[in-house]
Amino acid sequence: MLRFVFTKTARYPGLEVEHNQFRRSLRTLLVNIKYRGFRRTLLGLLAIACAKAHLPLLQDHRFSRQNMRESGLDTDGIVELDVLDIPDKMKSSAQRYEAASEYEFRHILERLNIENSSYHFLDYGSGKGAILAAAAKYPFLSVTGVELSEQLHQTALQNIEDMKRDVRTQCGSIASVQGDAASYTLPPVPHVIYIFNAFGPDILQSVLDHIAIDLADVHEPIYFLYNNPMHHELLEMSPEFDKLSNAFGGKWMVFARPGQV
Ligand SMILES: C[S@@+](CC[C@H](N)C(=O)[O-])C[C@H]1O[C@@H](n2cnc3c(N)ncnc32)[C@H](O)[C@@H]1O
Structure with missing residues (x-):
């Protein structure tokens, strides 16, 4: 006890x-x-x-x-x-769907203290859109989720219709995209990126490679909020990102790529 x-302990080993x-x-x-x-x-x-x-x-x-x-x-x-309706070959890397805590997310985002209205928000492995809904309450230029499962994506689309009618929604636009995070091309704009332990190191490495290439010409800092950061070593080894915090006893890690001149 x-x-x-x-x-330090893993409550659910693995x-x-x-x-x-x-x-x-x-x-x-x-x-x-x-x-x-x-x-x-x-x-x-x-x-x-x-x-x-x-x-x-x-x-x-x-x-x-x-x-x-x-x-x-x-x-x-x-x-x-x-x-989960995803290809069998993807199951070895994917994690199950489970919504993250909206309030943990909001706490982490508010502590970053950045000008949200200058950023686009992206959730890799967005599921039914719980964190898209939380992010939509801030004035991001856009809020986008990438989700592999067609069923979860369809639920997210229905939820997005409700978010658009919600008076608390402040962001510019909200979208769910069905597809593999590893092959998603980011628009070359400032991003706050979020992942809730959605997949293994193979997909995460492809995501980091995309960020490096797709956002190469973005001068503003890029933020990476990692919830349940099972593969944090990839970000810690990355020459681009610095660790900003180890919040919730290490249950969340926040990284940033500094602004570039
Ligand atoms: C733990 S849930 C996170 C849900 C949501 N982001 C949140 O924080 O509430 C992980 C999600 O990642 C999705 N996923 C797994 N592998 C993926 C991949 N390669 N590309 C996109 N989504 C993926 C799963 O289908 C699942 O919905």
């Missing part, structure tokens, strides 16, 4: 990068209170405790249900790899 709380679980839990708690408020955070925590004790109480207050009620979008659930 003490090892779980205080030492699925999650090693991080400091204590620092992660503390930061997650504070971020939930910051965005949800104390009452909704407390109800969410009690709902988790009830579920663990097999008590059918307070389940409408689970964080995922609070999120769905608030956004009205279909972004919930886990879609395991064996039922």
Whole structure:
């Protein structure tokens, strides 16, 4: 128990990068209170405790249900790899669908403290579009997701229609593109790039190669927000990127390519 709380540990071996679980839990708690408020955070925590004790109480207050009620979008659930409609040969590198925490994402983005209205946002492996919806609340010039699964992409397209009607949407445009992240060509504009452990090192390396080539003439800094950064060593070894932070006990890593003259 003490090892779980205080030492670097992978909670789900093989699925999650090693991080400091204590620092992660503390930061997650504070971020939930910051965005949800104390009452909704407390109800969410009690709902988790009830579920663990097999008590059918307070389940409408689970964080995922609070999120769905608030956004009205279909972004919930886990879609395991064996039922994901992607080519078999891609399954060895791909990760299952699971939405990231909107509030962790917003906290990381706000701490970057950049002029969002000068940037385009790109989510590699965007699934049903949970983080596209979160990014759309900021004045990015555009918000784009690249998703391999046709089914998840179709759900994202429906969600995008709802996002466009949402008065909280501030970005210029929102799109989901169906395809392999490894072959996506980025437009040569300033980017904030985001990945939630979507794929293995082979695809990530192709993504980094694309960034180097496609964004070679972009002078502004390029930001790379990596959630559950299983293959962070590729970014750490990259001559282009510097690590800016190790947020949530290392559960998130933020990198930047400095501006170029
Ligand atoms: C963990 S989910 C992340 C969902 C979303 N980005 C978020 O943060 O809520 C990973 C997603 O990556 C997608 N994916 C896996 N390999 C991919 C690839 N080569 N190209 C594009 N998407 C891929 C999966 O289908 C899955 O939807």
